[in-house]
Amino acid sequence: MTHDDLARRSRLMATLTKALIIGMLVLNTAFWLLPEFARQYDLGFNLTAIGLSADLNVDLGSMPWWQIAGGLFLSSIPLLILANGLISLLRLFQLYSEGQYFVDKSATLLGKVGFAVILWVILSFVLTPAMSIWMTLLQPPGQGFLTIAFNASDFLSLFLAASLMVVARIHQKGSALAQENKQFI
Numbered sequence: 600m601t602h603d604d605l606a607r608r609s610r611l612m613a614t615l616t617k618a619l620i621i622g623m624l625v626l627n628t629a630f631w632l633l634p635e636f637a638r639q640y641d642l643g644f645n646l647t648a649i650g651l652s653a654d655l656n657v658d659l660g661s662m663p664w665w666q667i668a669g670g671l672f673l674s675s676i677p678l679l680i681l682a683n684g685l686i687s688l689l690r691l692f693q694l695y696s697e698g699q700y701f702v703d704k705s706a707t708l709l710g711k712v713g714f715a716v717i718l719w720v721i722l723s724f725v726l727t728p729a730m731s732i733w734m735t736l737l738q739p740p741g742q743g744f745l746t747i748a749f750n751a752s753d754f755l756s757l758f759l760a761a762s763l764m765v766v767a768r769i770h771q772k773g774s775a776l777a778q779e780n781k782q783f784i
Contacts, residue, residue: 602698609696616689620682627678631671634659645723645748647674656742657734666736673730677722684715706771713763720756724749 623644630637630647637643647670659667691708699705731746 606696606698609692613689613692613696616685616692620685620689623678624675624682627674628671631659631667631674644674644678645727657738662737666733669733670730673726673733676726677719680715680722681719684712684719687711687715701770701774701777703771703774706767706774709770710764710767713760713767716756716760716763720753720760724753 626642627644627647630643637647642648687708691705691712694700694702694705694708727748728745731744735743
């Protein structure tokens, strides 16, 4: 693969990452504004899916606006953390498109991506009970729910995030060695 091909692919990945960031935040909002569409096609992100779940026996159409807004807010917190990590990934692809492969900044950005994914998983886990309580807040006594969820995809996400952070440290070491080699030439 030539430098031009790598630069072109990196620019493409930067563009796709930007679209992913915007898309996930817009879709999350749309799912709360159009819950029947999200339910019909079983769409939603971690907390959004819990908030819109038929298992909670709630009707979003009859909920007050502040409760729906609270659900949107709670479901957006982990997504905003993930978006921050994806912004680091976007910047990393931009660096790669400029031919800056082994620089300290690229290792730092890669580490930020991994850290953001870890925070995203942890916040999703912590906020799941809060979401279920929030969504069933106005239900009659005995019909509220407390949901706790942690599944195999969460373990996989944590593993991949930890792997990214290790690769970032290796990348940082490689960057330091590259700088050291430049001094001898």
